[in-house]
Amino acid sequence: MTRTNIALLVLITCVAALPLFGDAYALRLGTMACMYAIFALSWNIVGGFAGYPSFATAAFFGLGAYTTGILMNKGVPLTLSLLGSLVLCLLLAAALGAVLLRLRGHYFAIASLSLVEVFRELVNNATDLTGGGMGLNIPLVSGSSVLSDATFFFYAMWGLLLITALVVIAVSMSKLGFGLNCIRQNETASNMVGLNSTLYKAIAFGLSACFVGAAGGLYAAWVHYIDPSDVFDILYSVKPIVMALMGGLGSPLGVVCGAFVYLGLEEVVWRNYIQIHSGVLGVLIILLLLFLPHGLVSLHAGKIWRGLTGRKAKHV
Amino acid sequence: MSKPGHEILHLSNVSRHFSGLKALSDVSLSVNKGEVVGLIGPNGAGKTTLVNTICGVTPASSGVVTFDGRDITRIKTYQSARLGLSRTFQIVQPFAEFSALDNVAAAALFSQPGESLKSAREAARVHLAFVGLDAQANQSAATLTLAMRKRLELAKALAMKPKLLFLDEVNAGLNSAEVERATKLIHQLAADGITIVMIEHLMKVVLNVCTRIAVLHNGKLIADGAPRDIIKDPAVVDAYLGQQYAQRNAARG
Numbered sequence: 001m002t003r004t005n006i007a008l009l010v011l012i013t014c015v016a017a018l019p020l021f022g023d024a025y026a027l028r029l030g031t032m033a034c035m036y037a038i039f040a041l042s043w044n045i046v047g048g049f050a051g052y053p054s055f056a057t058a059a060f061f062g063l064g065a066y067t068t069g070i071l072m073n074k075g076v077p078l079t080l081s082l083l084g085s086l087v088l089c090l091l092l093a094a095a096l097g098a099v100l101l102r103l104r105g106h107y108f109a110i111a112s113l114s115l116v117e118v119f120r121e122l123v124n125n126a127t128d129l130t131g132g133g134m135g136l137n138i139p140l141v142s143g144s145s146v147l148s149d150a151t152f153f154f155y156a157m158w159g160l161l162l163i164t165a166l167v168v169i170a171v172s173m174s175k176l177g178f179g180l181n182c183i184r185q186n187e188t189a190s191n192m193v194g195l196n197s198t199l200y201k202a203i204a205f206g207l208s209a210c211f212v213g214a215a216g217g218l219y220a221a222w223v224h225y226i227d228p229s230d231v232f233d234i235l236y237s238v239k240p241i242v243m244a245l246m247g248g249l250g251s252p253l254g255v256v257c258g259a260f261v262y263l264g265l266e267e268v269v270w271r272n273y274i275q276i277h278s279g280v281l282g283v284l285i286i287l288l289l290l291f292l293p294h295g296l297v298s299l300h301a302g303k304i305w306r307g308l309t310g311r312k313a314k315h316v
Numbered sequence: 317m318s319k320p321g322h323e324i325l326h327l328s329n330v331s332r333h334f335s336g337l338k339a340l341s342d343v344s345l346s347v348n349k350g351e352v353v354g355l356i357g358p359n360g361a362g363k364t365t366l367v368n369t370i371c372g373v374t375p376a377s378s379g380v381v382t383f384d385g386r387d388i389t390r391i392k393t394y395q396s397a398r399l400g401l402s403r404t405f406q407i408v409q410p411f412a413e414f415s416a417l418d419n420v421a422a423a424a425l426f427s428q429p430g431e432s433l434k435s436a437r438e439a440a441r442v443h444l445a446f447v448g449l450d451a452q453a454n455q456s457a458a459t460l461t462l463a464m465r466k467r468l469e470l471a472k473a474l475a476m477k478p479k480l481l482f483l484d485e486v487n488a489g490l491n492s493a494e495v496e497r498a499t500k501l502i503h504q505l506a507a508d509g510i511t512i513v514m515i516e517h518l519m520k521v522v523l524n525v526c527t528r529i530a531v532l533h534n535g536k537l538i539a540d541g542a543p544r545d546i547i548k549d550p551a552v553v554d555a556y557l558g559q560q561y562a563q564r565n566a567a568r569g
Contacts, residue, residue: 175425175432175433178418178422178425178433179422179426181411181413181414182411182414182422182426185411185412185413185414186409186410186411186412188409189405189409189410189411189472190422190426191373191392191393191394191397192371192373192393192394192397192402192403192405192409193397193402193422193423193426193427193472193476194394194395194397194398194423194426194427194428194476195394195422195426196392196394197394
């Protein structure tokens with residue numbers, strides 16, 4: 001295993017200690033951080049490894065949320081419902097991926113974006129099943145105290161993040177990861193050396209959707225109420241891309257750092273600039289991308305050190 | 317002409333058109349095991365299209381392609397690669413971020429079922445050494461010179477354990493020393509018994525290496541036969557070689 005992958009697992013393990021120090025607010029933030037990290041890691045499979053910029057995160061987040069919501073309303077326990085979300089998103093995304101991933105570049109981006117709209121409209125119109133625009137109430141899971149509820153969902157989301165990270169690391173070291181890397185660099189050559197690129201892309205799209213779907217399910221159970229405009233929010237598609245760009249495209253450690261930094265920025269900006277928060281956040285993101293185009297992982301400790309000592313030498 | 321049983325590739329009446337443009341019309345050709353066939357013709361004659369059609373990149377609009385006794389007319393590109401059809405590209409197609417080693421390893425990994433990344437890398441070293449790139453094994457493909465990238469293409473094609481190898485202008489853009497080196501490699505491959513179909517503009521190389529020549533012009537096969545006959549064929553002289561070449565050749569005897 002490479003050093004950065006070990007660093008990633010260490011980072012995730014550190015996050016697990018949060019409940020020892022935090023209150024309910026910190027736990028809520030921690031749960032969001034884990035969810036964002038799941039988004040970013042998942043997006044990275046298809047966007048970072050295979051090089052297909054997907055805007056479908058929100059589609060599978062919403063689909064997962066509604067699947068779990070509906071199953072739990074029918075009396076299915078949480079774990080099974082989440083599994084249902086995961087499997088449904090995996091299979092549906094793999095099937096859709098085999099078709100959509102024949103498009104490249106901008107065309108694929110727009111097609112994946114339209115998935116969000118299609119799923120939202122489907123959910124909006126299937127009123128009997130989903131409650132349509134009225135939204136869907138989801139039964140409480142633990143329901144004891146606020147803090148124990150928060151701790152439960154924090155650990156559930158954290159566990160899902162850990163599984164996602166392990167799968168992504170496994171993919172990055174496997175023949176699948178190697179093949180996706182080939183596809184990103186040169187798809188013509190990939191086919192020519194005997195790589196079944198359609199199959200690989202479909203698997204990648206399935207994997208990038210399934211954990212997002214499960215996270216959606218967990219989110220639904222956590223907030224107890226979902227409606228289409230909330231879970232099919234296009235921002236859920238855009239944020240993972242920003243996180244991945246901020247952290248460093250293609251690197252699992254990078255995108256998780258990107259997710260945490262993004263959430264931190266979002267919180268700080270939201271608190272201090274309540275009127276103009278999206279504007280400030282936008283400017284910050286543009287500045288980061290301009291001055292750190294390869295993301296946070298491109299900041300090597302050694303380079304910073306050399307930069308500092310070099311500057312010192314000039315002054316002396 | 318060709319002994320049955322020894323035939324490895326057969327095209328019967330293969331046509332390919334891109335909407336109005338007829339890139340290949342009614343091409344019938346067969347290649348026997350162990351042959352080195354030169355495919356020549358002016359620019360736009362359909363040479364690369366013919367290779368693309370055989371490999372499944374642009375499947376034939378009509379006609380039948382059989383390889384090793386199997387109909388491969390409608391086959392997918394990756395499947396043809398696994399059957400033992402491999403090729404180099406006229407415009408080199410490396411995995412630019414990968415090292416030379418991983419470029420070749422990718423070819424070994426995906427064309428052979430059950431190959432692991434580790435064994436693919438080991439196999440890759442052998443092929444890199446064969447084309448003389450062992451010193452550049454860990455260098456990224458983007459940093460190699462054109463001549464090296466052409467040889468990298470060759471190493472990739474060889475890593476796929478080809479039964480039939482298409483070489484699409486491996487010598488284009490190379491200087492004479494590099495051409496000589498590449499020609500030597502082709503000779504070596506032919507000696508190893510690999511069947512080769514090569515698209516080539518340098519007649520010196522074609523005559524040096526090929527046992528047979530096929531000539532395409534405007535998508536039609538206008539000649540197919542032994543090199544000494546082909547260069548005297550008036551149709552070929554008209555379409556491709558030119559009077560000057562024919563006279564020079566005649567003068568040389």
